[in-house]
Amino acid sequence: MSDHTFKQYHLCNEILETLSLLKYNNPTKVQELVIPAALKNQDILVKSRTGSGKTASFGIPICEMIDWEKKRPQALILVPTRELALQVSEELSNIGRFKKIKVCTVFGRMPMKAQIQALKQKTHIVVGTPGRTLDLITRGDFITDELTHVVIDEADEMFFIGLREQVESILKVMPEKRNTMLFSATLEEDVKKLANQYMKDPVEIELAEEEKEKSRTSQSAILTSEREKMELLKKVTITENPDSCIIFANTQKEVDAVADYLSRNEYPCGRLHGGMEQRDRIRIIQDFKRNKFRYLIATDVAARGIDIDNISLVINYDISRGIENYVHRIGRTGRYESTGKAITFYLDKEKEKLEAIESYTGVSIERLDLIPEPTELQKTEFMTKLKRRVQFKQEKGAKINEGITKLQINAGKKAKIRPCEIVATICGIDGITKDDIGIIQIVDTASFVEILNGKGNQVLKGIQTKTIKGKSRKVFRARREQH
Ligand code: AMP
Numbered sequence: 001m002s003d004h005t006f007k008q009y010h011l012c013n014e015i016l017e018t019l020s021l022l023k024y025n026n027p028t029k030v031q032e033l034v035i036p037a038a039l040k041n042q043d044i045l046v047k048s049r050t051g052s053g054k055t056a057s058f059g060i061p062i063c064e065m066i067d068w069e070k071k072r073p074q075a076l077i078l079v080p081t082r083e084l085a086l087q088v089s090e091e092l093s094n095i096g097r098f099k100k101i102k103v104c105t106v107f108g109r110m111p112m113k114a115q116i117q118a119l120k121q122k123t124h125i126v127v128g129t130p131g132r133t134l135d136l137i138t139r140g141d142f143i144t145d146e147l148t149h150v151v152i153d154e155a156d157e158m159f160f161i162g163l164r165e166q167v168e169s170i171l172k173v174m175p176e177k178r179n180t181m182l183f184s185a186t187l188e189e190d191v192k193k194l195a196n197q198y199m200k201d202p203v204e205i206e207l208a209e210e211e212k213e214k215s216r217t218s219q220s221a222i223l224t225s226e227r228e229k230m231e232l233l234k235k236v237t238i239t240e241n242p243d244s245c246i247i248f249a250n251t252q253k254e255v256d257a258v259a260d261y262l263s264r265n266e267y268p269c270g271r272l273h274g275g276m277e278q279r280d281r282i283r284i285i286q287d288f289k290r291n292k293f294r295y296l297i298a299t300d301v302a303a304r305g306i307d308i309d310n311i312s313l314v315i316n317y318d319i320s321r322g323i324e325n326y327v328h329r330i331g332r333t334g335r336y337e338s339t340g341k342a343i344t345f346y347l348d349k350e351k352e353k354l355e356a357i358e359s360y361t362g363v364s365i366e367r368l369d370l371i372p373e374p375t376e377l378q379k380t381e382f383m384t385k386l387k388r389r390v391q392f393k394q395e396k397g398a399k400i401n402e403g404i405t406k407l408q409i410n411a412g413k414k415a416k417i418r419p420c421e422i423v424a425t426i427c428g429i430d431g432i433t434k435d436d437i438g439i440i441q442i443v444d445t446a447s448f449v450e451i452l453n454g455k456g457n458q459v460l461k462g463i464q465t466k467t468i469k470g471k472s473r474k475v476f477r478a479r480r481e482q483h
Pocket of ligand 1: 026056
């Protein structure tokens with residue numbers, strides 16, 4: 001991180017204020033390199049891993065350049081997974097909060113109707129996975145003619161999971177006059193080819209901090225057998241006694257087996273794999289982020305991009321199938337200026353895989369072939385932590401959301417309510433101006449409006465005697481899940 005501050009980029013006050021509430025005091029390396037180029041509307045090709053602050057590196061300039069008045073989307077961010085879509089969306093919503101930037105997230109396995117409705121209203125930024133994004137474009141529900149910024153995030157992963165064609169089909173229909181940024185952990189030939197084809201003279205940025213990054217995570221491996229793995233896991237977790245830990249397994253079946261075993265042993269744990277309902281996956285990640293449990297057992301769906309602070313230990317219960325996955329898995333710990341530990345269990349027949357990982361990363365993995373039994377003290381400390389009530393962590397944007405109250409009005413599209421009518425009514429309340437009104441969202445039978453500057457109660461009281469579109473309406477605080 002540098003000594004510079006974000007002031008050097010002449011960002012608007014609304015964005016500087018959110019950055020300070022997020023405690024982003026100094027730009028990270030990737031931000032120092034990307035933000036000035038992006039503000040000049042240059043195309044940029046960036047080799048960078050997650051954990052470097054890359055989301056904000058494109059999020060800050062895009063939020064800065066968004067023209068609030070325009071109704072149609074001005075920026076599209078393509079990401080490989082649904083989890084990442086939500087995470088990127090949250091980061092952009094936070095950064096753009098005081099500029100009232102509306103971010104719409106679109107991905108598969110969730111009802112299309114709500115996404116279509118959201119796109120029909122004022123939307124500044126769309127974050128989406130390629131499949132659903134392409135569907136919405138093809139159906140004419142996502143109108144792209146005012147897009148000025150396109151970001152392809154984790155391009156190598158998109159290619160790896162077979163989304164290349166969809167990404168290309170989207171790029172082909174993007175407006176000619178646009179700015180394109182591409183982020184990838186590796187810049188292999190196919191990524192470069194895409195860049196050559198769809199980007200204009202891109203500035204290439206490669207981050208040279210790899211070595212430092214790697215050395216923040218200590219890596220070791222333990223030789224074991226299928227039969228002894230569970231016992232070994234118990235031993236390692238007792239000795240390490242981590243505050244927060246991800247255990248990676250290769251299959252859903254294995255994840256379930258490990259999670260069942262740990263639950264039986266009263267570990268506070270949760271599981272995550274591709275066979276679960278999307279809603280459950282989202283909830284599990286949120287709960288883990290908020291510290292509701294300390295052990296997450298997961299397949300590689302959790303390896304990429306998911307940003308969870310302070311994971312002290314990653315255990316590869318199974319050695320990962322691909323080498324790149326190993327790097328992503330251990331990248332969940334030692335994130336952004338903290339240190340971490342990664343322990344990999346391997347079978348005799350997997351020795352070569354481990355060596356291949358070492359030669360790929362250029363970092364040696366210490367072999368710990370004799371694991372001593374945990375001492376009595378370690379067992380007691382482990383049990384004490386297991387029984388301790390956990391302190392829930394605040395969400396990252398909590399400070400930003402502090403002065404914001406979301407109200408629900410029981411009238412929406414069906415009652416032909418429009419944002420301007422809500423604004424007119426609220427501005428009719430004494431002491432309230434349009435600067436106190438944040439994002440407005442209208443669905444079939446309800447409307448949601450954010451009240452800023454700590455004036456939620458005042459508006460809630462005042463609006464009870466007012467009418468919206470000629471009628472008095474029921475207005476109350478929106479429930480948490482509707483936020
Ligand atoms: P990313 O690489 O986008 O996944 O970001 C990694 C983590 O760094 C996230 O938790 C961000 O909230 C955090 N972050 C991004 N930029 C900054 C900054 N300038 N200062 C402190 N934390 C940051």
